[in-house]
Amino acid sequence: MLRLLIPFTLFAIMFALGLGLKGEGMSLLRRRPALFVRVVIGSCVLVPLVALLLLHLPLSRTFSPAARFAIALMAISPSAPFVLRKAGRQGGDSELAATLQVLAALVAIVSIPLMADVFRAAFDVSDWDIGPAQVAPQVAKAQVLPLLLGLALRRWRPALADRIVVPLQRFADLLLLLLTILVLVIASRQLVPFVVANVLALPFMAAVVLASLAIGLLLAGPAPQERITTSLVTSMRNPGLALLFASLYGQDLPGVKLGILAYLLITVILSIPFLRWRRAQRRSSGTSARLQAGGSLDKKKPSP
Numbered sequence: 001m002l003r004l005l006i007p008f009t010l011f012a013i014m015f016a017l018g019l020g021l022k023g024e025g026m027s028l029l030r031r032r033p034a035l036f037v038r039v040v041i042g043s044c045v046l047v048p049l050v051a052l053l054l055l056h057l058p059l060s061r062t063f064s065p066a067a068r069f070a071i072a073l074m075a076i077s078p079s080a081p082f083v084l085r086k087a088g089r090q091g092g093d094s095e096l097a098a099t100l101q102v103l104a105a106l107v108a109i110v111s112i113p114l115m116a117d118v119f120r121a122a123f124d125v126s127d128w129d130i131g132p133a134q135v136a137p138q139v140a141k142a143q144v145l146p147l148l149l150g151l152a153l154r155r156w157r158p159a160l161a162d163r164i165v166v167p168l169q170r171f172a173d174l175l176l177l178l179l180t181i182l183v184l185v186i187a188s189r190q191l192v193p194f195v196v197a198n199v200l201a202l203p204f205m206a207a208v209v210l211a212s213l214a215i216g217l218l219l220a221g222p223a224p225q226e227r228i229t230t231s232l233v234t235s236m237r238n239p240g241l242a243l244l245f246a247s248l249y250g251q252d253l254p255g256v257k258l259g260i261l262a263y264l265l266i267t268v269i270l271s272i273p274f275l276r277w278r279r280a281q282r283r284s285s286g287t288s289a290r291l292q293a294g295g296s297l298d299k300k301k302p303s304p
Helices: 002-020 024-030 033-055 056-063 067-074 082-091 095-121 132-155 158-197 201-221 224-237 239-247 255-300
Strands: none
Touching: 002 132, 002 158, 002 255, 024 033, 024 095, 033 067, 033 095, 033 201, 056 095, 056 201, 056 239, 067 095, 067 201, 067 224, 067 255, 132 158, 132 239, 132 255, 158 224, 201 224, 201 255, 224 255, 239 255
16 A cells, blocks of 8 residues: 555655745746855755764764665765755745755755765675666656656746646645654554664764754755755755665665655754744744834934
């Protein structure tokens, strides 16, 4: 059931998102190309390099191979399809997130094989020869194609898109909720023993996630909405790609998929306080700006 539900859910999410986008992200890309270059490099290159450095620490060599491979696979797999909805709901810019996500997905066709080669050379691993042929079909089918179909329908029939976008988004959210519950129910019995056996690896996963959030924060401009968006883009990795590589190359390491799920859960958990902090910062900045504006107006009032 999951084999059918996962691709259908991803297709529905990306199609609904494409249907709701107005194309403002492309205008921003033309105005600020440097922003997109920085964030895509951060997501596709800097995050994997941070994971590589952490996995070279002596303590990480005590982890199970499954945990180490899970961290590496999630680190090299950018462009999570779920980031677009999360950005729009958490005070970010869904148009910016969509453009960044598509660009990262396209760059991933090249960056994932390159980063995989770097990891293989660094750890002297002979297997896991990931190439563009494994990445491109997954990226095209699960992300780029449904998003482009939604954008095409929006451009061809804007009135129809306006009528159906909200019901489709609700349907996609329902599918995502169902998928999340099924995955947790199916994996819960195996996930708890994996976490107990790899408890030392969890702080390393958290460190990579926090570093990813910081990278997105530092590479963005000063606008709070933009900084939330870029942080989510760099931190939310693509579990679909990571699970695909685990299925292709990690059949002798069944715990890799559980490690990927653990990494994903840690990402979601750590993003909650981060987003609360950023929203609080945004409200504080807005309050300060209003107070300053009010003070300026008071100074301009003529004295009686």
